[in-house]
Amino acid sequence: MTGLLERTTPLDAEPATIEKVAIVVSKGSLEGIYPALIMANGARMEGIEADLFFTFFGLDAIRPDRYAKIKVATVGNPGMHLATWLGGVPGFSALATRMMQRQMEKIDIPPIPEFIELVHDSGVHLYACRASVEMFGLTIEDFVPQVEAIISVGEFYEKAAGGQIVFT
């Protein structure tokens, strides 16, 4: 019985390293997109291979007509610590987004269009999800040129093989 109380792995075991990540971006809010871009860029800076797979509203991050207008969610976001009615006041989301962007610029986090370019130039591969693209009636021409292809979920898993998958 005492066996269950003891460590089964030694403390000094060699730490494992991550060689590859595939990050799924499913949300179209500022707080849904930025963590994915920061993680993808950070992976490349550590010599880790990285793929970004944009699905559902996450596609907004790679649409030239939308990616400069991504907003932080001020309604339905308890992290804002705001009364719901206040978060819903017209223009409030834009104001909160501007304030947050100013803070991010201070710590050298680029705006989304520049960030997409940065991760692409760093060697991150960008893909759009076929099911979402068809659902929204889009084509590859609707996306920024950094997007390599529209791929199915099966192809995504093939590309992600052997790595870690992160869903945001």
Next chain:
Amino acid sequence: MTATLIAHATVDVDAEGFLTDPTQWNEEIAEAIAAENGIPELTDRHWLVVRFMRDRYLATGNAPSIRSLGKESGVPVKELYALFPTRPAKLAAKIGGIRKPTGCI
């Protein structure tokens, strides 16, 4: 922190081989660290990045982000990854004799 011998000079380095005192650095040390990390010869383009990195660190106390390296060093991001394989910001910092960059970008 341990003392080690690089290019006939005794320097203090951290566990990953980054110099902990930038004043102990010189160009021969830079070349030796580069060679040990897969860059047999530092070209003018490498030096542009290494010097930018070092100057920024000495002026502000922080290593520049990959974003400012790409925008302000005169060498674009794609080329940074080609010049300093796999970890451009960290490798350029190491060669430039400054502490390991700790920023997220």
